Amino acid sequence: MEMADCKTRRLVVDSGRPDASLIRAAGVALREGGLVAFPTETVYGLGANALDARAVAGIYRAKGRPADNPLIVHIDSPRVLNRYIDQIPPVVWRLAARFWPGPLTLVLRGGGVFPPEVTGGLDTVAVRVPAHPVALALIRAAGVPVAAPSANASGRPSPTTAAHVLDDLAGRIALVLDGGPSGLGVESTVLDLSGDGPVILRPGGAIRQDLEEVLGPVEVDPAVNGNAVAGSRPRSPGMKYTHYAPRAPLVLFEGHDPGRVAAGILADAGRLAADGRRVGIFAYSETAPLYDGKGYSVVVAGNRHEPDSVAALLYASLRRFDRLGVDVILAEGIAPDGLGMAVMNRLRRAAGGRVVTV
Known part of the structure; x- marks a missing residue:
């Protein structure tokens, strides 16, 4: 369903009260290995069943995404973390209470249940709970964690409307849930908790000052300011490659x-x-x-x-x-x-x- 010659369906959903039958149809498409674009509070995501390596590989083909660029796993509640992550630092629960659902992604050790297509071959996994009624309803309908980068061609500006998704990916994905414009407009903050102290790998909707109210001092990875180490493997989306670029330089x-x-x-x-x-x-x-x-x-x-x-x-x-x-x-x-x-x-x-x- 994710091949370039498929027909992409566009289903308009009410973000306040998503139609249950439309959400069920999208959930079935995800569970059966299809690619579904959907709105979140940040930008539109391109989802696949995070437990299905073949489905996740379809994300990389549809987007033209580098294979070593890890994905974010979306879940519907912090309560299910224990199903997928075997090393959960206590601070995760404090962050979840403050920021989830919301634009904060946590990089955690463990997560061996996910295929390397999700983790970029790392021993960590990035996970978040989105704060959007359509996204949460879709994850629950699918009954699986959903791996989802932004729903755009790799390197292009991220999509904040369904029209942006179709501009880049029409014919390459099964379905787009059109829930209107996303609100925040930039992706989630990615916070690495896998090392000695918390490090922002990608700034986003959860700002540093708010994180520090919970954690104390938070470092910022040099790659945030464009100083990525040559030859290094990215630990988060948005760290290594040119992203978000319009066609003109x-x-x-x-x-x-x-x-x-x-x-x-x-x-x-x-x-x-x-x-x-x-x-x-x-x-x-x-x-x-x-x-x-x-x-x-x-x-x-x-x-x-x-x-x-x-x-x-x-x-x-x-x-x-x-x-x-x-x-x-x-x-x-x-x-x-x-x-x-x-x-x-x-x-x-x-x-x-x-x-x-x-």
């Missing part, structure tokens, strides 16, 4: 002074436009007027002082540049505070090393 401009950042972008945009390049600018509401009337394709991604608004618009904004047909995108960064850390991580990944500090 993106250059990220970082700096503390928004005016200087905008001036740097305008200088580069002028040179590129003089060479005949169609320039896109990823901006915020405060600086967007600086680019008016200059012939550039400007996409406004929220307010730089409200990183939650930027996160909600981030991936849709990056995908919009594809429709605008630009040749290059010049993007403004924001302060990496709170949810801004997740936004900057995604923009740095999308830039693939093309970062200018001003």
